[in-house]
Amino acid sequence: MRLTVLGGGGFRIPLIYRALLDDRGEGRVTHVTLHDLDASRMATITRVLAEQAAGVPDAPGVSVTTDLDEALTGADFVFSAIRVGGLEGRAVDERVALEEGVLGQETVGAGGIAYGLRTVPVADHIARRVAALAPGAWVINFTNPAGMVTEAMSRHLGDRVIGICDTPAGLGRRVARVLGVDPAAVSLGYAGLNHLGWLCAVRVDGRDLLPGLLHDDAALVSFEEGRLFGAERLRAIGAIPNEYLHYYYFHDETVAAARAARQTRGAFLAEQQRRFYAHPGGSALALWNSALLARESTYMAENREAAGAGERESRDLDAGGYEQVALALMRAITLDERATLILNVRNRGSIAALDDDAVVEVPCSVGAGGARPLAAEPLPSHARSLVTGIKATDRAVIEAATTGSRRAALLALAVHPLIDSVTLARRLLGRYERELPQLGYLRGRS
Ligand code: G6P
Numbered sequence: 453m454r455l456t457v458l459g460g461g462g463f464r465i466p467l468i469y470r471a472l473l474d475d476r477g478e479g480r481v482t483h484v485t486l487h488d489l490d491a492s493r494m495a496t497i498t499r500v501l502a503e504q505a506a507g508v509p510d511a512p513g514v515s516v517t518t519d520l521d522e523a524l525t526g527a528d529f530v531f532s533a534i535r536v537g538g539l540e541g542r543a544v545d546e547r548v549a550l551e552e553g554v555l556g557q558e559t560v561g562a563g564g565i566a567y568g569l570r571t572v573p574v575a576d577h578i579a580r581r582v583a584a585l586a587p588g589a590w591v592i593n594f595t596n597p598a599g600m601v602t603e604a605m606s607r608h609l610g611d612r613v614i615g616i617c618d619t620p621a622g623l624g625r626r627v628a629r630v631l632g633v634d635p636a637a638v639s640l641g642y643a644g645l646n647h648l649g650w651l652c653a654v655r656v657d658g659r660d661l662l663p664g665l666l667h668d669d670a671a672l673v674s675f676e677e678g679r680l681f682g683a684e685r686l687r688a689i690g691a692i693p694n695e696y697l698h699y700y701y702f703h704d705e706t707v708a709a710a711r712a713a714r715q716t717r718g719a720f721l722a723e724q725q726r727r728f729y730a731h732p733g734g735s736a737l738a739l740w741n742s743a744l745l746a747r748e749s750t751y752m753a754e755n756r757e758a759a760g761a762g763e764r765e766s767r768d769l770d771a772g773g774y775e776q777v778a779l780a781l782m783r784a785i786t787l788d789e790r791a792t793l794i795l796n797v798r799n800r801g802s803i804a805a806l807d808d809d810a811v812v813e814v815p816c817s818v819g820a821g822g823a824r825p826l827a828a829e830p831l832p833s834h835a836r837s838l839v840t841g842i843k844a845t846d847r848a849v850i851e852a853a854t855t856g857s858r859r860a861a862l863l864a865l866a867v868h869p870l871i872d873s874v875t876l877a878r879r880l881l882g883r884y885e886r887e888l889p890q891l892g893y894l895r896g897r898s
């Protein structure tokens with residue numbers, strides 16, 4: 453089985469390789485081709501991978517290339533984990549929005565739109581090359597904003613592209629632990645878009661345990677989402693939101709916390725990774741491990757601080773994120789082993805408020821034929837309107853990115869519920885265009 457990883461110089465690639473090394477099963481990946489535009493970042497990452505593989509029999513071989521077509525040819529699976537504009541671009545996305553008084557975050561609000569405007573043109577190009585060179589390959593999209601990017605790629609690849617995120621599975625794991633039930637025995641009634649989903653039911657043997665959990669204050673304060681949103685708010689919502697919904701339900705607080713911080717998350721990570729990739733020598737793996745721990749333990753730190761939620765729990769630091777979801781998905785496809793996973797796929801009737809081609813994040817039945825969405829749990833009514841509103845902004849971004857329409861880019865910003873102003877949208881777009889060279893493709897009047 454040959455796997456190609458786009459964005460192969462990325463910081464989180466060793467997480468994927470570690471999961472591949474641990475996989476001793478039938479149909480395992482035997483060769484990994486890394487592709488990146490930056491050969492020197494890839495060289496640093498391959499040093500980490502070589503240390504990881506030391507002493508492991510049959511470790512998957514690793515090769516590198518900066519040529520996209522060469523990377524795609526012959527691939528069975530393609531992981532797309534690119535970051536257009538790098539973390540420096542992310543820092544701009546976040547800073548500009550915060551300076552204008554609105555949320556600056558990698559995937560949410562103005563920051564997410566700017567990131568999408570940079571990324572979708574590249575994702576669109578990759579999808580076309582995959583369709584031409586590796587039409588039988590499965591593409592697993594890790595690239596954020598994952599829902600929007602997966603939808604853009606699906607226009608060329610149909611159901612051959614599947615988007616993933618670790619947050620629904622992480623939420624499911626935490627809820628199962630609090631309920632004292634085996635995560636494998638729980639059916640998660642999760643529905644929404646990427647980073648915009650709600651856990652609306654938690655069934656064990658057909659019985660929904662969520663209503664009981666929502667009335668148990670002690671249980672609710674014992675896990676991350678319970679502490680972030682608070683028992684009262686969760687009961688009012690009647691579901692447990694994805695942690696990224698903290699930016700919506702507590703917008704003012706999270707903006708204030710981000711503005712008060714010394715630097716944005718993107719700027720912090722950019723600085724941290726500049727140090728890592730400069731590799732002062734010694735063990736690349738040891739350096740990588742300590743940078744990873746610093747990253748994981750500060751994840752959403754401002755949200756936790758704004759909510760008085762305390763430190764991140766150690767068991768949430770290393771619970772197996774994206775790479776575990778990706779491996780479970782690959783295994784189910786390769787071996788036709790039926791599995792239910794929460795994935796980003798085309799809706800096909802799963803969420804009634806959205807059309808069939810809208811990419812949604814819902815439980816899917818997976819096998820050799822790919823991922824098929826199951827009928828999703830009905831969403832709370834306010835959640836339905838958020839989902840349709842954000843889908844409209846995602847689609848305006850895709851339109852801007854694929855046609856070059858500045859008008860569509862402005863629309864995306866203006867109608868986003870966390871911006872909701874044409875005047876502000878105009879200012880944001882003007883600043884993003886000045887600071888982000890990757891938006892140079894936008895044309896026409898806004
Ligand atoms: C979670 C999200 C990802 C995000 C990651 C890292 O796992 O699901 O989409 O990329 O956190 O966030 P960070 O702020 O550390 O880049």
Ligand code: MN
Binds near residue numbers: 598616618619647
């Ligand atoms: Mn995610």
